[in-house]
Amino acid sequence: MDENPKTIMTGFAPLDFLVAMVSPSITESIIASWDSPVYELVEKAKNKGIRGINDFLQTSGGMDERYLFSLTKVTQEILDKLFKGQYKTLKELRDDQAKTRVITDPYTYQSNLNYTLFHYEKEQQDREEKIILIDSIFVNQ
Numbered sequence: 001m002d003e004n005p006k007t008i009m010t011g012f013a014p015l016d017f018l019v020a021m022v023s024p025s026i027t028e029s030i031i032a033s034w035d036s037p038v039y040e041l042v043e044k045a046k047n048k049g050i051r052g053i054n055d056f057l058q059t060s061g062g063m064d065e066r067y068l069f070s071l072t073k074v075t076q077e078i079l080d081k082l083f084k085g086q087y088k089t090l091k092e093l094r095d096d097q098a099k100t101r102v103i104t105d106p107y108t109y110q111s112n113l114n115y116t117l118f119h120y121e122k123e124q125q126d127r128e129e130k131i132i133l134i135d136s137i138f139v140n141q
Helices: 013-047 050-057 076-083 090-103 106-111
Strands: 070-074 115-123 130-139
Touching: 013 050, 013 130, 050 070, 050 130, 070 076, 070 090, 076 090
Parallel strands: none
Antiparallel strands: 070 115, 115 130
Protein backbone atom coordinates (compact mmCIF):
# COMPACT_ATOMS: atom_id res chain seq x y z
CA MET A 1 0.00 0.00 0.00
CA ASP A 2 2.94 2.34 0.47
CA GLU A 3 4.31 1.83 -3.03
CA ASN A 4 2.96 3.10 -6.34
CA PRO A 5 2.20 -0.07 -8.33
CA LYS A 6 2.97 1.70 -11.61
CA THR A 7 6.59 2.41 -10.62
CA ILE A 8 7.78 -0.71 -8.84
CA MET A 9 11.58 -0.74 -9.05
CA THR A 10 13.70 -3.62 -7.83
CA GLY A 11 17.18 -2.17 -8.31
CA PHE A 12 18.15 -5.07 -10.59
CA ALA A 13 18.21 -3.72 -14.17
CA PRO A 14 17.12 -6.88 -16.06
CA LEU A 15 14.22 -7.41 -13.67
CA ASP A 16 13.26 -3.73 -13.83
CA PHE A 17 13.12 -4.03 -17.63
CA LEU A 18 10.94 -7.12 -17.39
CA VAL A 19 8.65 -5.43 -14.87
CA ALA A 20 8.36 -2.39 -17.17
CA MET A 21 7.36 -4.65 -20.07
CA VAL A 22 4.89 -6.84 -18.16
CA SER A 23 3.62 -4.27 -15.70
CA PRO A 24 1.09 -2.50 -17.95
CA SER A 25 -0.84 -5.72 -18.47
CA ILE A 26 -1.05 -6.53 -14.75
CA THR A 27 -1.24 -3.05 -13.22
CA GLU A 28 -5.02 -3.15 -12.78
CA SER A 29 -4.89 -6.44 -10.88
CA ILE A 30 -2.09 -5.10 -8.68
CA ILE A 31 -4.09 -1.96 -7.88
CA ALA A 32 -7.22 -4.03 -7.20
CA SER A 33 -5.27 -6.31 -4.86
CA TRP A 34 -3.98 -3.24 -2.99
CA ASP A 35 -7.44 -1.67 -2.82
CA SER A 36 -9.06 -4.65 -1.09
CA PRO A 37 -7.06 -4.43 2.16
CA VAL A 38 -7.58 -0.67 2.34
CA TYR A 39 -11.35 -0.99 2.02
CA GLU A 40 -11.34 -3.81 4.59
CA LEU A 41 -9.51 -1.51 7.01
CA VAL A 42 -12.10 1.20 6.31
CA GLU A 43 -14.93 -1.19 7.19
CA LYS A 44 -13.23 -2.20 10.44
CA ALA A 45 -12.59 1.46 11.28
CA LYS A 46 -16.24 2.39 10.67
CA ASN A 47 -17.30 -0.26 13.17
CA LYS A 48 -15.35 1.70 15.81
CA GLY A 49 -17.14 4.95 14.97
CA ILE A 50 -15.62 8.34 14.36
CA ARG A 51 -12.62 7.52 16.57
CA GLY A 52 -11.85 4.47 14.42
CA ILE A 53 -12.07 6.58 11.26
CA ASN A 54 -9.75 9.21 12.74
CA ASP A 55 -7.24 6.47 13.59
CA PHE A 56 -7.58 4.99 10.08
CA LEU A 57 -6.91 8.39 8.49
CA GLN A 58 -3.50 8.41 10.21
CA THR A 59 -2.44 5.15 8.51
CA SER A 60 -0.74 4.87 5.12
CA GLY A 61 -3.99 3.61 3.57
CA GLY A 62 -5.91 6.52 5.02
CA MET A 63 -3.43 9.03 3.66
CA ASP A 64 -3.14 7.45 0.20
CA GLU A 65 -3.64 10.02 -2.56
CA ARG A 66 -5.58 7.55 -4.72
CA TYR A 67 -8.55 7.60 -2.36
CA LEU A 68 -8.46 11.02 -0.68
CA PHE A 69 -10.32 9.78 2.39
CA SER A 70 -11.63 12.72 4.35
CA LEU A 71 -14.07 13.91 6.98
CA THR A 72 -16.37 16.92 6.69
CA LYS A 73 -18.40 18.21 9.63
CA VAL A 74 -21.83 19.54 8.69
CA THR A 75 -24.87 21.11 10.29
CA GLN A 76 -28.40 19.67 10.36
CA GLU A 77 -29.43 22.19 7.68
CA ILE A 78 -26.65 21.09 5.32
CA LEU A 79 -27.41 17.42 5.96
CA ASP A 80 -31.11 18.00 5.17
CA LYS A 81 -30.18 19.67 1.87
CA LEU A 82 -27.83 16.78 1.09
CA PHE A 83 -30.63 14.24 1.64
CA LYS A 84 -32.96 16.30 -0.58
CA GLY A 85 -30.40 16.13 -3.40
CA GLN A 86 -29.66 19.86 -3.50
CA TYR A 87 -25.91 19.25 -3.81
CA LYS A 88 -24.39 17.58 -6.84
CA THR A 89 -20.79 17.94 -5.70
CA LEU A 90 -18.89 18.16 -2.45
CA LYS A 91 -17.69 21.60 -3.56
CA GLU A 92 -21.30 22.85 -3.66
CA LEU A 93 -21.86 21.50 -0.15
CA ARG A 94 -18.69 23.12 1.17
CA ASP A 95 -19.49 26.45 -0.54
CA ASP A 96 -22.94 26.51 1.07
CA GLN A 97 -21.42 25.62 4.41
CA ALA A 98 -18.87 28.44 4.05
CA LYS A 99 -21.74 30.90 3.50
CA THR A 100 -23.41 29.61 6.66
CA ARG A 101 -20.14 29.99 8.58
CA VAL A 102 -19.86 33.65 7.54
CA ILE A 103 -23.34 34.64 8.69
CA THR A 104 -23.28 32.67 11.97
CA ASP A 105 -21.26 33.57 15.04
CA PRO A 106 -18.33 31.14 15.57
CA TYR A 107 -19.58 29.54 18.79
CA THR A 108 -23.05 28.81 17.41
CA TYR A 109 -21.60 27.55 14.15
CA GLN A 110 -19.21 25.13 15.88
CA SER A 111 -21.90 23.87 18.24
CA ASN A 112 -24.22 23.20 15.26
CA LEU A 113 -21.75 20.87 13.50
CA ASN A 114 -23.64 17.81 14.69
CA TYR A 115 -22.74 15.40 11.89
CA THR A 116 -19.56 14.19 10.21
CA LEU A 117 -19.45 12.89 6.64
CA PHE A 118 -16.80 10.28 5.82
CA HIS A 119 -16.08 10.39 2.09
CA TYR A 120 -13.48 9.38 -0.48
CA GLU A 121 -12.70 9.51 -4.18
CA LYS A 122 -13.28 6.54 -6.44
CA GLU A 123 -12.68 6.08 -10.13
CA GLN A 124 -15.71 5.26 -12.22
CA GLN A 125 -15.27 2.28 -14.50
CA ASP A 126 -17.25 3.77 -17.37
CA ARG A 127 -15.60 7.22 -17.19
CA GLU A 128 -12.13 8.54 -16.67
CA GLU A 129 -13.14 10.95 -13.92
CA LYS A 130 -13.28 10.30 -10.21
CA ILE A 131 -16.39 10.69 -8.11
CA ILE A 132 -16.65 11.47 -4.42
CA LEU A 133 -18.63 8.93 -2.45
CA ILE A 134 -20.09 9.73 0.94
CA ASP A 135 -19.51 6.44 2.71
CA SER A 136 -20.89 7.13 6.18
CA ILE A 137 -22.53 9.79 8.29
CA PHE A 138 -21.64 9.95 11.97
CA VAL A 139 -23.46 11.81 14.73
CA ASN A 140 -21.05 13.96 16.73
CA GLN A 141 -21.36 13.71 20.49
